[in-house]
Amino acid sequence: MVGGRGDWPALVEEASRVSSFAVELTALGEDELPGLLRFLAEEPQLPFRYVSVHGPSKGREMPEDELVAQLAELPTFVHAIVLHPDQMKDPDLYAPLGGRLLIENMDSRKDAGKYGDELARLFERLPAAGFCFDVAHAWTVDPTMKVGGDLLDRFADRLKHVHLSSISDGLEHVPLSEEQEDLFIPLLSRCRDVPWILEAEPPRR
Amino acid sequence: MGPLESLAEHSAGGFPNLLRAREETRRRLAETRRRLSGIDLEPRASVVLFGSWGRQELTEHSDDDWALLVDGPDVTGARCSMNEISELVGKGDRKPGDQGIFGSAISCNDLVELIGLEADDNKNLTRRVLLLLESVAVINESAHGDCWQRVLDGYLDDSIKSYRPPRFLLNDLIRYWRTICVDFVGKERAGTGQKWALRNLKLRMSRKALFAGGLLPALLCHRYDSSDIGRFLSEILRQPPIDRLAWAFLELDAPDAGVRAIGAYDRFIGMLESQQARAELERVPRNEANRSAFFVEGKKLGADFQQGLLALLFETSLEPLVREYGIF
Numbered sequence: 001m002v003g004g005r006g007d008w009p010a011l012v013e014e015a016s017r018v019s020s021f022a023v024e025l026t027a028l029g030e031d032e033l034p035g036l037l038r039f040l041a042e043e044p045q046l047p048f049r050y051v052s053v054h055g056p057s058k059g060r061e062m063p064e065d066e067l068v069a070q071l072a073e074l075p076t077f078v079h080a081i082v083l084h085p086d087q088m089k090d091p092d093l094y095a096p097l098g099g100r101l102l103i104e105n106m107d108s109r110k111d112a113g114k115y116g117d118e119l120a121r122l123f124e125r126l127p128a129a130g131f132c133f134d135v136a137h138a139w140t141v142d143p144t145m146k147v148g149g150d151l152l153d154r155f156a157d158r159l160k161h162v163h164l165s166s167i168s169d170g171l172e173h174v175p176l177s178e179e180q181e182d183l184f185i186p187l188l189s190r191c192r193d194v195p196w197i198l199e200a201e202p203p204r205r
Numbered sequence: 206m207g208p209l210e211s212l213a214e215h216s217a218g219g220f221p222n223l224l225r226a227r228e229e230t231r232r233r234l235a236e237t238r239r240r241l242s243g244i245d246l247e248p249r250a251s252v253v254l255f256g257s258w259g260r261q262e263l264t265e266h267s268d269d270d271w272a273l274l275v276d277g278p279d280v281t282g283a284r285c286s287m288n289e290i291s292e293l294v295g296k297g298d299r300k301p302g303d304q305g306i307f308g309s310a311i312s313c314n315d316l317v318e319l320i321g322l323e324a325d326d327n328k329n330l331t332r333r334v335l336l337l338l339e340s341v342a343v344i345n346e347s348a349h350g351d352c353w354q355r356v357l358d359g360y361l362d363d364s365i366k367s368y369r370p371p372r373f374l375l376n377d378l379i380r381y382w383r384t385i386c387v388d389f390v391g392k393e394r395a396g397t398g399q400k401w402a403l404r405n406l407k408l409r410m411s412r413k414a415l416f417a418g419g420l421l422p423a424l425l426c427h428r429y430d431s432s433d434i435g436r437f438l439s440e441i442l443r444q445p446p447i448d449r450l451a452w453a454f455l456e457l458d459a460p461d462a463g464v465r466a467i468g469a470y471d472r473f474i475g476m477l478e479s480q481q482a483r484a485e486l487e488r489v490p491r492n493e494a495n496r497s498a499f500f501v502e503g504k505k506l507g508a509d510f511q512q513g514l515l516a517l518l519f520e521t522s523l524e525p526l527v528r529e530y531g532i533f
Contacts, residue, residue, distance in 0.1 A: 050508075076501045079508075099502065156461045157216045157468045193462035193516030 006032055008039040012046060018202055020047040022161070022195035024082065026054035030062055033070070043075055050195045052080040052102070052161060057087050064093045072096045080160055082132045085113030091125045102160050104132040105151055107171055108140040115147060116154045123158065131155040133191065134163035135184050136199070140171060148187050162191045165199040173199040208444070208452035209467070216464040222475035223262065223447060223467070230263040234341065240293050241344050244285050249276040251345035251352070252290060255307060259339030260411065261445045264478045269295035270307040271343070272332070276352045280310035294343070306331050313352040317359040320377065327384065334381040338419050339446060357438060367431040370530050371438075375423045379531075382416040393491070402494045402503075403486040409507030410473045417514050418446030421453045424526045454513075457521040466513020469506040476503060 005011075008025065015023045023046070027033040033056050040053070055071055062070075071081050082102045088094060094101055103122055106113035113119060114137075123129060131151075138148030152159070165173040166180045176184075181203070188196075213219040234254075241252060255270040257263050271294050273280065273287065291308060301307035306328050316333040319325045337356050342349035360374035389408055392398040422441045426434045441449055447467065454463025476482045482499045494500045518527045 076495060079505060099505070152461065154217060156464045157218050159461070159465060190461040192459065192520040193465060193512045 006035050008036060009044075012044075016047050018198065020049075022050035022052070022197060023048045024052040024054050024080075024161075024197045027056050028054065028058050030056040030059045030067075032056070033067075037070060037074070040075055040078065041073075043077070046077075050080075050161070051078050052082060052195075052197065053078050054082045055084075057084040060087060064088070064090055068093055068096055074100075080130065080132070084110075085119065085122055086110045088122070091122055094126055094129070097129075099128045099130060101126060101129040102132040103129050104134050104163065105137050105141075107134075107137040107167070109171055114141045116150045119151070120154065123155070129158070130160035131158035132161055132163060133159055133187075134199075135187060136163070136165050136167040136173060136180075138187075139180065139183070140167055143183075145183060145187060152187060152190050156190075159191065159194055161195040161197055162188070163199050164188070164196045175200045175203045177203070178205065208448045208455060212451040212455055212460060212463050212467060215460040216468060218468070220467055220471040222471045222478065226257075226262045226264060226474050226478075227445075229265075230258060230261040233263055234258065234343070237294060237343055241290070244290060244293070244344060246273075246285070246345055246348075247275075248345065249348050249351075250274065251348035252294070252343040253336070253340050253349050254294075254343055255335045255340050257411070259335070259341045259445070260415070260447065262411070262447070262474055264474065266477070266480075266483055267299070268301060269299040270301045271295050272307050273310040274313060274336070274349060274352050275310060276313045276348050276355070278312060278314045280312050304328070311336075313355055316352070317355050320359065320373075327388070330377075330381055330384065334378065334419070335415075337442060338415050354439065357442065358435065361435050361438070365426075365431050365434050368427055368429070370423050370426045370526065371434060372530070374438075375420070375530060378416065378419040378423060382412075382420075385412055398491075400487045401491045402489045402497060402500045403483070405491075405494070406473070406486065406500065406503040406507065409504070410470060410510060413507075413511065413514070414446050414450060414470060418449040421517070421523075422449060424523055424530065425453070425456075427526055450514075454517060457517060457523060459513075459517055459521055462513045462516040462520075466510050466517075469509035469513070473503060473506045473510075476506075 011025070012023065025036055027036045036053065053074060055067070074081065079100065080102045081097055081100045082104050083094070084106060085103050086106055103119060105119060108114065133151060135148060138151060139145065141147050164176060166175065166177045168174050209220060209223060244252065251274050253272050253274045255272070257267040271290070273290060287310065295301050295308060311332050315329055316336060319329055333356055336353060340349070340353070360377065361371055364373040365371045386408065389404065393401065398404070422438055426437060429437050447470065451463060451467055454460055454466070476499065485497055485499050489497045489500060517523065
């Protein structure tokens with residue numbers, strides 16, 4: 001969700017109007033993380049059955065071991081902690097996050113984490129980690145969606161949730177277009193059992 | 206190749222804990238059969254094991270839930286004493302649960318003739334459903350097979366219609382599942398709810414697998430003419446529950462969800478094999494359970510397992526059937 005960044009109660013309220021099933025609370029900038037950690041440490045009563053936290057991928061300055069230590073303290077009702085693989089310089093440091101750690105496939109701009117082989121090497125070092133499939137990121141890497149299909153083939157047993165949106169020319173997440181909905185359906189139909197996190201406003205149709 | 210192995214082909218990691226438990230079940234069943242081979246029974250009686258034995262999910266710490274099953278109105282079919290059997294199976298830590306459901310003699314007639322009403326008490330319902338869904342003969346397999354078939358036929362006698370799930374069976378399976386869920390709380394309120402965390406996770410996993418392993422075949426009867434429903438159920442229900450689920454995921458074109466659901470179940474079986482995990486889950490009380498890493502992990506596995514089952518029931522061609530038959 002976008003807007004009102006840092007006002008976690010308001011963001012939760014906004015998200016719950018879309019669905020009370022699943023939410024991802026995103027601290028994309030490292031400066032947003034302390035506020036999110038404080039909010040969750042108070043163990044607020046949330047309406048969601050599935051709660052994910054997206055760790056910071058911008059403005060990173062904190063040493064990795066310190067970041068992991070902070071994320072590991074998230075309360076147990078947080079099911080998943082999503083991180084970008086291109087930000088993980090020393091993957092072994094992330095082992096304490098165990099099965100809550102989800103590694104997300106990256107978009108075409110990134111140097112790492114786009115293809116199955118790259119992610120497989122990470123999962124070898126972090127065998128308990130799960131997989132977050134960002135379908136729009138996969139499209140930027142390969143608009144035929146073969147790379148996306150390969151990711152689902154290889155990591156079917158690790159998949160924990162999906163990030164769903166379309167993506168603009170500037171690689172910003174935007175509401176899912178009808179054209180891309182049609183294109184994504186074959187892969188999304190393989191993910192019917194896991195939460196889908198909308199990374200933009202729900203499409204109006 | 207069985208359904209579990211076929212589903213494993215869609216997974217990078219397979220289901221190592223389930224396959225190991227199956228091997229352990231085969232080994233110990235052969236050993237138990239050798240040990241009981243000297244027991245003298247009438248042809249209409251059999252010694253039967255239930256629970257993880259029937260599911261082929263034995264771990265080192267599984268109970269031996271056994272019973273003497275007699276195909277007839279009385280339970281005098283054994284030429285040996287019950288003590289003689291209990292000396293050979295279910296000793297020490299492996300003794301059957303203390304509710305009196307197992308470790309005793311069962312008349313097949315009670316299971317078949319007393320479905321519903323007062324006489325079909327909790328014990329009879331449990332024995333009947335578990336015989337159908339998760340039992341294996343130790344000795345006199347044919348007597349067990351005859352009783353098993355009588356129980357199944359008892360559900361199908363007068364109630365089945367072509368291309369419809371068999372309502373009588375379906376309702377009893379749903380009733381059983383809801384009963385064990387209600388009894389879970391009842392036991393706790395009565396102060397008899399020891400091992401709360403372990404029993405809670407078993408409800409989320411193995412009990413739910415057992416129920417789904419009956420529910421899915423019952424729903425899938427909608428594919429058959431009434432003359433074929435009995436044959437279909439007889440074939441599918443003879444497989445272990447997890448094979449029935451794996452088969453359903455493949456049959457309904459949901460292998461990815463199947464890999465994740467059965468994968469979560471596999472990890473739960475792995476957890477039960479761990480002495481440390483089991484000891485903690487047996488010890489930790491309800492009010493401290495959410496501080497146990499094993500319990501929290503087990504709950505997440507339970508959620509993953511249920512997510513897969515719900516996708517199977519509501520995101521495949523089964524959805525109209527669940528809507529029509531699953532609630533009312």
